[in-house]
Amino acid sequence: MRGPRFTxxxxxxxxxxxxxxxxxxxxxRGAPFVARLGAxxxxxxxxxxxxxxxxxxxxxxxxxxxxxxxxxxHALAEDLGxxxxxxxxxxxxxxxxxxxxxxxxxxxxxxxxxxxxxxTFNYHVxxxxxxxxxxxxxxxxxxxxxxxxxxxxVGAKLIYLANPDNPMGTWLEAGRVEEMIAALPEGCVLVxxxxxxxxxxxxxxxxxxxxxxxxxxxRTFSKAHGMAGxxxxxxxxxxxxxxxxxxxxxHFGMNRTAQIGxxxxxxxxxxxxxxxxxxxxxxxxxxxxxRDNALEPLASATNFVTVDCGADGVFARKVLAALLARGIFVxxxxxxxxxxxxxxxxxxxxxxxxxxxxxxxxxxxxRGS
Amino acid sequence: MRGPRFTxxxxxxxxxxxxxxxxxxxxxRGAPFVARLGAxxxxxxxxxxxxxxxxxxxxxxxxxxxxxxxxxxHALAEDLGxxxxxxxxxxxxxxxxxxxxxxxxxxxxxxxxxxxxxxTFNYHVxxxxxxxxxxxxxxxxxxxxxxxxxxxxVGAKLIYLANPDNPMGTWLEAGRVEEMIAALPEGCVLVxxxxxxxxxxxxxxxxxxxxxxxxxxxRTFSKAHGMAGxxxxxxxxxxxxxxxxxxxxxHFGMNRTAQIGxxxxxxxxxxxxxxxxxxxxxxxxxxxxxRDNALEPLASATNFVTVDCGADGVFARKVLAALLARGIFVxxxxxxxxxxxxxxxxxxxxxxxxxxxxxxxxxxxxRGS
Numbered sequence: 176m177r178g179p180r181f182t183x184x185x186x187x188x189x190x191x192x193x194x195x196x197x198x199x200x201x202x203x204r205g206a207p208f209v210a211r212l213g214a215x216x217x218x219x220x221x222x223x224x225x226x227x228x229x230x231x232x233x234x235x236x237x238x239x240x241x242x243x244x245x246x247x248x249h250a251l252a253e254d255l256g257x258x259x260x261x262x263x264x265x266x267x268x269x270x271x272x273x274x275x276x277x278x279x280x281x282x283x284x285x286x287x288x289x290x291x292x293x294x295t296f297n298y299h300v301x302x303x304x305x306x307x308x309x310x311x312x313x314x315x316x317x318x319x320x321x322x323x324x325x326x327x328x329v330g331a332k333l334i335y336l337a338n339p340d341n342p343m344g345t346w347l348e349a350g351r352v353e354e355m356i357a358a359l360p361e362g363c364v365l366v367x368x369x370x371x372x373x374x375x376x377x378x379x380x381x382x383x384x385x386x387x388x389x390x391x392x393x394r395t396f397s398k399a400h401g402m403a404g405x406x407x408x409x410x411x412x413x414x415x416x417x418x419x420x421x422x423x424x425x426h427f428g429m430n431r432t433a434q435i436g437x438x439x440x441x442x443x444x445x446x447x448x449x450x451x452x453x454x455x456x457x458x459x460x461x462x463x464x465x466r467d468n469a470l471e472p473l474a475s476a477t478n479f480v481t482v483d484c485g486a487d488g489v490f491a492r493k494v495l496a497a498l499l500a501r502g503i504f505v506x507x508x509x510x511x512x513x514x515x516x517x518x519x520x521x522x523x524x525x526x527x528x529x530x531x532x533x534x535x536x537x538x539x540x541x542r543g544s
Numbered sequence: 545m546r547g548p549r550f551t552x553x554x555x556x557x558x559x560x561x562x563x564x565x566x567x568x569x570x571x572x573r574g575a576p577f578v579a580r581l582g583a584x585x586x587x588x589x590x591x592x593x594x595x596x597x598x599x600x601x602x603x604x605x606x607x608x609x610x611x612x613x614x615x616x617x618h619a620l621a622e623d624l625g626x627x628x629x630x631x632x633x634x635x636x637x638x639x640x641x642x643x644x645x646x647x648x649x650x651x652x653x654x655x656x657x658x659x660x661x662x663x664t665f666n667y668h669v670x671x672x673x674x675x676x677x678x679x680x681x682x683x684x685x686x687x688x689x690x691x692x693x694x695x696x697x698v699g700a701k702l703i704y705l706a707n708p709d710n711p712m713g714t715w716l717e718a719g720r721v722e723e724m725i726a727a728l729p730e731g732c733v734l735v736x737x738x739x740x741x742x743x744x745x746x747x748x749x750x751x752x753x754x755x756x757x758x759x760x761x762x763r764t765f766s767k768a769h770g771m772a773g774x775x776x777x778x779x780x781x782x783x784x785x786x787x788x789x790x791x792x793x794x795h796f797g798m799n800r801t802a803q804i805g806x807x808x809x810x811x812x813x814x815x816x817x818x819x820x821x822x823x824x825x826x827x828x829x830x831x832x833x834x835r836d837n838a839l840e841p842l843a844s845a846t847n848f849v850t851v852d853c854g855a856d857g858v859f860a861r862k863v864l865a866a867l868l869a870r871g872i873f874v875x876x877x878x879x880x881x882x883x884x885x886x887x888x889x890x891x892x893x894x895x896x897x898x899x900x901x902x903x904x905x906x907x908x909x910x911r912g913s
Contacts, residue, residue, distance in 0.1 A: 178757025179785055180701050180731045182650045188791040196611040196796070217606045229602040229801070233595045236805065237586045237770040241567040266635065266797050273794055281551045295796075302792050332549050362549045388547025401606040404800030416548055422557040423671050425642055427565070427664075428635050430799040431773030432598070436605065 184282060184304040193294040197504050209502035210526035212519050215341065215371075215479050217401035218526065219453045221436065222446035225402065228439035232432045240431035247438045251409060254441065257385045260414040263421075266428055268370055268393045268408040273299050274424050275366060275391060275410070279332045280305035287326045288335040289317045291342070291510040293368065296335050305332075312513055315473060315481075316345045319355035327360045334359070337368040339375050342508045342518045344475035352381040359389045364416075367392045371477040373399035373447065374454060379476060386413045398478055399450055400440040405433035454478045457521035464531045468538055479520040481508070488514035490541055497537035503530055553651060553673040562663040566873050578871035579895035581888050584710065584740075584848050586770035587895065588822045590805065591815035594771065597808035601801045609800035616807045620778060623810065626754045629783040632790075635797055637739055637762045637777040642668050643793050644735060644760060644779070648701045649674035656695045657704040658686045660711070660879040662737065665704050674701075681882055684842060684850075685714045688724035696729045703728070706737040708744050711877045711887045713844035721750040728758045733785075736761045740846040742768035742816065743823060748845060755782045767847055768819055769809040774802035823847045826890035833900045837907055848889040850877070857883035859910055866906035872899055 197214060201207050211218065220226075244264035252259040265271035272295065280286060282304035288296060290309040300307050308329050310321040317340050326334050336355070339346040352367070359365055369392050372380060383390050391412040397403035407429070410417065440446070461480040462472035471483040484491040488511050495507050495517050507517045519530065566583060570576050580587065589595075613633035621628040634640035641664065649655060651673035657665060659678040669676050677698050679690040686709050695703050705724070708715040721736070728734055738761050741749060752759050760781040766772035776798070779786065809815070830849040831841035840852040853860040857880050864876050864886050876886045888899065 176730055177728070178731070178782075179648055179733045179788075181647055181788060182653075184650070185647050185788065185791055190787070190790060192611075192790060192795050194611070194795065196608065198610040198614065199612055202614065211607070214608055216608060220603060220606045226602045226605070229605065230599040233598040233602070233805075234589060236595070236598065236773045237589050238580070239565065239583055239585060239766075239772045240775075242561075242563070242565040243568055245567065245571065266794065270794050270797055278550055278554050279548055281553070284551075359546070361545055362547070364548045397608075403608045404605045406609075406797060406799050413547075418559070419548075419550060419554065421559060421561060422554055425635065425639050426561050426563070428639055428775060430775050430802055432801065433799055436602075 188301060193298045200499070200504065204499070206502065208504040210522055210529045211504050212522045212526060212530065213504040213506040214403070215398060215477070215520045216403045217398060217450060217478060218521065218523050219401060219450045221401040222440045222443035224443040224446070225436040225440040229432045229436040232435045236432060238431055239427050240429040240434050242426040244429055244434055247434050247441070250438055250441055255411065257411065258414060261385050261411055261417055263410050263417050263424070264429060265408055265410065265424065266406040267397055268368060268395050269295050270406070271393055271408050271410045272296050272366070274420050276300055276303050276305065276333070277423055278419055279364065285329040285331040286333045286335070287322055287329065287331040289322065291508050291513050292317065292335060293337060293341060294509070296366070312343065315343045315513065316340065316347060319347065319351055323355055323358045323360070326363050331363050333364050333366050335366045335368065337370070338379065339371040339476035341371065341477065342481060342506070343513060344473055344477045344479055344481045346375055346379045346476035349378055349381045353383070356381065356383055356387065356390055363389065365390050369393060370395050370398050373451065374478055375476045385411065388413050388416060391416065396437045396440055399447055400437070401450065402433070402436060402440060405436055406430065407433050407437040454521045457527060460527050461519050461521070461530070464527065464534060468534050473516070479518055481516045481518045483516050486515060487511070491515050491517055493541035494537050497540040498533055501533040501537060503533045557670060562667045569868070569873065573868070575871065577873040579891055579898045580873050581891045581895060581899065582873040582875040583772070584767060584846070584889045585772045586767060586819060586847060587890065587892050588770060588819045590770040591809045591812035593812040593815070594805040594809040598801045598805040601804045605801060607800055608796050609798040609803050611795040613798055613803055616803050616810070619807055619810055624780065626780065627783060630754050630780055630786055632779050632786050632793070633798060634777055634779065634793065635775040636766060637737060637764050638664050639775070640762055640777050640779045641665050641735070643789055645669055645672050645674065645702070646792050647788055648733065654698040654700040655702045655704070656691055656698065656700040658691065660877050660882050661686065661704060662706060662710060663878070665735070681712065684712045684882065685709065685716065688716065688720055692724055692727045692729070695732050700732050702733050702735050704735045704737065706739070707748065708740040708845035710740065710846065711850060711875070712882060713842055713846045713848055713850045715744055715748045715845035718747055718750045722752070725750065725752055725756065725759055732758065734759050738762060739764050739767050742820065743847055744845045754780065757782050757785060760785065765806045765809055768816055769806070770819065771802070771805060771809060774805055775799065776802050776806040823890045826896060829896050830888050830890070830899070833896065833903060836900070837903050842885070848887055850885045850887045852885050855884060856880070860884050860886055862910035863906050866909040867902055870902040870906060872902045
């Protein structure tokens, strides 16, 4: 037959994608959203220093970016007190998760995550032919002991854990994660997603040895640094494992202006503190709006608040749909019992005003239908 | 053992990377280059409209890019007279080659390319466990008949062909490529890299059926559009094959500002014409400089000129090293007999002045040593 012969793994993959983006949803509904509160973006924007640096770099877009992201990598290393060889820069955590799974997972390999955790990680595991095993959340928190037990049972090569967690916004104490790391089975690596680490309370960031061969940490400029559209993330880990990314990554894949913007953002600590303050205020406001409507907000260590709608997933999906119909873009957990909640990103006061006025109507509609 | 278990494919991969970038070379030599003429970037820069659009978008970097690259994809489709479903946008041709190889190549699969053709394609084939078969160039041109014959012999899933060619700058007439397409064996897809298509002479761009399941074409904003640092490329092909990329690509991997800049660049036809004129003038100047030094420039259908240094690869490598030592960044083909040449990208008049003054010294040094 004329045409392509896909691999068996590709042939078996479903056509589903992890997320439908807000622009596609806006096109589908025929109107823009009033409040963009569904993707945990930082509506407070990037550092003005980063914006200025990116604007200044725009005319030099004719140059390929530095394939080693040298300046950014070295600045991060100095900030974090690790070696530049302990860091690899990639196109967001999503891109780095792709490379990470590719390095270790093929057909017949086992991977463990939580039921309802980050779907893009699952997408990559399926994409390389791995088999996913899921353990439930426990009281709206990921369950490290259950994750390790499952990994031991199935001989998993990877365990995924987000701390702070998405989509619940909850967090584990550092000691819990450190105990989990100590208990990892042989040949098993912890993929520790720390996308929201800049919002995490004290005592929740584990003190892991950077040269521990069993731990890889993932961080990003997409959340607290307000640069989701730039696609800059990084993985932290032992030099020997980080070196393996050189075998598979797209060496000239980084946007040059994004590299420059991320470096400027990293240096603007005042802006980071400003954003942390705005996020804390927005979380309080979202919690207040929830309580005003007799809903229960979960305590959050992130830039979003997950709100318990007080009933089941069917009801929460109705609330979500009614909010979307009113131009309020929010998302929600995928599986029970967490899907009794909706997830609302920190917004500007104006966006949260829009939420405050839409939520009572949305709840009434959901209850009435 | 504690730590990662890499896949057998990864374990077998060498630590080599396809290219060392100019920034790394500058760090290694301890001085910046005077003339950046080695990466076939467009020193004439991106469209001023694209620069303005990217500057205006910088403050909205907090938003993720549109995962479907809707606006850019639809504008390209209209321009090219194909459907939006015939196009997938990716992080440069490099990123799209990665996805393409991943879709079709696993351990034990065969792939055909030319000896000395684009190393990043080879990197991806090795990275997914494929076996590469290489056929030699013929008179400094890729040899489509030999590529097809080899593909038939080994049962290849992919053939790589760049037209116009890199690193030689030569091109094939459209009819040759159309005959090649007609002769493709069953189950074999032509990966037609058209990175330099905007510089190609009339009659060299094949008139292939967009719905031919055996042809995928790759184009980019990195060359004529002067946006290498943005990382925006696209693949053109039958809707059914293009749809398969949705199963493996990094859906939220595109830089938002780059999407916006590429759309503005696409619409600025005057700038494209300006760049084409500048490139034509620069090619003439490089050819004249070569002849002034009794070297033979090859006719070029790209934004670079490959210059025959008149002896073997050992000599050309000496010339290259002597140019680099004088701050002139150029590259050269990797294998004989094409490695008798050096490859010089179109430069500004000032950069080419620097080349003109360095080349006689470099040749003298290469001859004397």
